[in-house]
Amino acid sequence: MPHKTRVLAVVGPTAGGKSDLAMALAQYLPIEIVCMDSMQIYQGMDIGTAKPTPEDRTRVAHHMLDVCTPHQAYSVAEYVEAADAAIAGIVVRGHVPVLVGGTGLYLRALRYPMTLGGGARDDAVRARYQQMLEKEGAQAVHALLHQRDPEAARTLHPNNTRRVIRALEVLEVTGQPFSSQRMPEEHEERYAMTVLGTQWPRPTLYERINLRVERMMQAGLVEEVRALLDSGVSPDAQSMQGLGYKEVIPYLAGQATREDTVELISRRTRNYAKRQLTWFNREPGLIWIDMKSQPQKEWAARIAARWHNEH
């Protein structure tokens, strides 16, 4: 049996310095970066997603950026397939694959074999349940799920209509109950992955977020969003649900002040960072890196040394 491919992952909340740490790592290891971010996937969304700069991309090869247009909808399953291929390519080149990003579900789907609904997706079915939801309410849809897949209904809150509908969709399209998807065991890991998480004191992290939002505005976030809308991207598009995008749309329409918009983006980004922390705190084997305890360069050197030692 060939042993599993070794992969490094740098995860953590937004504005936690993941990309910077990865770039610092490049001074010690021959790395290539695989971005693990559900919004950096989209072309033309650079400022709001804090996408790595062209300079960084020249210095170190980056993968999984700009893989689809903002008009399209992207999914975890597509991500896993493409990211697997990117990792394989990096290994062939004799380089070290480094996953960098804050999308917890992408990480998990890459780490473990997950059924992800067994290849099922049907917009028509989805729309039908959506209609039922609007007509009969959340309780009715949940009751239907309870009838067809009691196990799934038990674990999903009736108000979480999005996932209740998804459960119904999977059942209908695949014939397999949503609840039959199980959490894989730890030994089923698909890679030999070292997962590092950037850690900051909460107040510091929140300050970093506030600062970053202000910088994004100064860097032209509003113009970026306007350009996307002008190019025909629907405000309802999946890409426009990204933080900083959905909030700027009302501002462009004159429905909010700049000040309120900045505050709203900052607040929601802080909320998001908290959700990411909840996710990563549960991530098996994750090693938190206290970013305040020593300079980033030191951390990069240590991580590289450890990488060699474990070889």
Add this chain to the structure above:
RNA sequence: GCCUUGGUAGCUCAGUCGGUAGAGCAGUAGACUGAAAAUCUACGUGUCGGUGGUUCAAUUCCGCCCCAAGGCA
């Protein structure tokens, strides 16, 4: 100086016909299997501006004071 309206949770405010009060947001914790920067769940004691008075009992009624906004001089 006078009049009016306010002063209640970190913020915006509701409320108590007198029995020490509750929403939204923030915050904290959590969930998460082809939308995940999405979606969802749980958690609300604070001298009810201060001080006297009436009362068995005052955040609530009355007096005075302080602060804020507006108006009149």
